[in-house]
Structures are given as structure tokens and as C-alpha cells.
Amino acid sequence: MTTVIVEVMPKPEILDPQGKAVAGALPRLGFSSFASVRQGKRFELEVEGEVTEAVLEQARKAAAEVLSNPVIEDVVSVHVLGSQP
Amino acid sequence: MTARVGIVTFPGSLDDRDAARAVRLAGGEPVRLWHADGDLAGVDAVVLPGGFSYGDYLRAGAISRFAPMMSSIVDAANGGLPVLGICNGFQILCESHLLAGAMIKNDHLHFVCKDQTLRVENADTAWTHRFDAGQEIVVPLKNQDGQFIADERTLDELEAEGRVVFRYVGGNPNGSRRDIAGITNARGNVVGLMPHPEHAIEPGFGPGVDGLTFFASAISATLATA
Numbered sequence: 001m002t003t004v005i006v007e008v009m010p011k012p013e014i015l016d017p018q019g020k021a022v023a024g025a026l027p028r029l030g031f032s033s034f035a036s037v038r039q040g041k042r043f044e045l046e047v048e049g050e051v052t053e054a055v056l057e058q059a060r061k062a063a064a065e066v067l068s069n070p071v072i073e074d075v076v077s078v079h080v081l082g083s084q085p
Numbered sequence: 086m087t088a089r090v091g092i093v094t095f096p097g098s099l100d101d102r103d104a105a106r107a108v109r110l111a112g113g114e115p116v117r118l119w120h121a122d123g124d125l126a127g128v129d130a131v132v133l134p135g136g137f138s139y140g141d142y143l144r145a146g147a148i149s150r151f152a153p154m155m156s157s158i159v160d161a162a163n164g165g166l167p168v169l170g171i172c173n174g175f176q177i178l179c180e181s182h183l184l185a186g187a188m189i190k191n192d193h194l195h196f197v198c199k200d201q202t203l204r205v206e207n208a209d210t211a212w213t214h215r216f217d218a219g220q221e222i223v224v225p226l227k228n229q230d231g232q233f234i235a236d237e238r239t240l241d242e243l244e245a246e247g248r249v250v251f252r253y254v255g256g257n258p259n260g261s262r263r264d265i266a267g268i269t270n271a272r273g274n275v276v277g278l279m280p281h282p283e284h285a286i287e288p289g290f291g292p293g294v295d296g297l298t299f300f301a302s303a304i305s306a307t308l309a310t311a
Contacts, residue, residue, distance in 0.1 A: 014189070015192070015260075017193075021194050066151075069147065071186060071187040071234070071235065
């Protein structure tokens, strides 16, 4: 099994309410080093057999058309687990 | 003759029965449609009801968009079929690209449930033509992912083309851009809004009967063209 990782983040210009809530909680719990937090999504797509360029292309297409909504999110990475993002 | 208004049920729809009841009280015949079918059964209009279809997994409305029934609705809507998306239905219409923009979590992160005043900004759509432009109405609002957003250019376009249909009055309940509560497509047959007109249709239950006018508008619009 090989795993393709897709990472999706809210667009930088969009206030991320979830990240903001986490950012508010951290200092209350003593984690005071972090100025802000943004929360995104990571998808792990398992592939039986080899991850060919065609498989990666399909992952990129799924990332753009299904796993993210371009109005509010950016696909920041599509890569094979263990490889350099 | 009676206008036949389809109500689509997805896994996780909650307000489909209320929407069907609203159609009936407005004088139409509700026709229940199932998300996995592709047949619109010859209906004259369609309502996508509120709820949490597919548990709102991935994004609100994101998975429902790929239901066979949605493919039929997108085609029919592009041909002029009146379509109303309420709450989760609005989110599905945005994910389907029938309407612009998207919804994210409310800016204050809380679930909202209240009677909400709205101003009718566009009284020319299939679902609002029996209102007066500028009229204020009250219908319930209940959601968690109700913050309407779009980029500035899209917002300017919506404003310039009169496609903002409803605006929140008396305070913005969820951080929606420019107080937008509902919008329409260029043709005016597809309308989506976060508040729930189907919960304001009977005296004594909810804030009043302003919601009936949505359904009465669509019913009279379809009869006029029949």
C-alpha cells in the first residue's frame, strides 16, 4: 500500500473560525508561544500498487474538484507519503 | 390545476417534511423526491430542504452535490426550473455552482437558533415575486455553518446585478459578507437562503406566516407559465 497525501487549507484571506478558536484555547492551557492558528484538512488516499503519474494526476483532480472548494480553500500539497511534499 | 413542487430528501435531511407541508399549505402539491433517483417526476419547481446531509462531512453540501438527483436538478435549473435551497439546501446549491460563494462556520462559532428579520432586496425572483422590494419579513434562522462568503469581485457582481435577495436586518447573526442572507442566479429562478421560510407558515407556530409567500410565489409563477 502506498499513500497519497492531500492537504487542504482555508484561503489566507479568509478568517478561519476554527483556527481562531484553537488559538484562543492554547494560551489558556499554558501554550503561550503561538501567535495564531489555522486549521486545515489532511486526506490519506491509499493506493494498491504503484503510484504512477496517472494516479497522482487523479489525486490532484480529486483534490481540486471534490476534496476542496476553491471559493474558500486551497490545495496546498498532493504528494506520496514519505516523499518530499 | 395544482403546481407540483418536488422536495428532495438526502441522507441527513431534516426539514423535508416541513417543506412539503409548507408547499401544501401554500396551495401546491408536494412531491417527495429521493436523492439517489435521477427522475424529477415532472415537477414544476424543487425545494432542497435544510438539515445535515451526509453529516456535513467534507464540507456542508459537498457530497450531496454528486447525488444523481442533483445532476438532474442542475440541468433543469439551467433550463429555468424554479429551485429553492434552504440552509443546507443553499449550501448544496453553492457546492453545485448554481449559486455563487460558499458558507463557512459562523464567525462566533456557536449554533444560532432565533427568529430573524430579513429585508427582501429582490422581489423579482421565482420565489420572491409576491413580496414587495424592501419589505421586512421574519423567519427562523438555525445553523452552524451560515457565514456566507465570496471574494470582493463576486460580491460586487451580486450587488450590481441585484442578485442579493435577502439581507439580515437588526444585526448580522453569523458574519456573512455584506449582511447577505440569500442570493439568486442571473436568471432569478434559483434562490438560496440560510433562514427557514418553511418554519413560518402557520399562525401560532413560529414567528408568523411570512414563509408562505416563498412557496406561493413559486406556485403562482409555475401556473402562470403552464
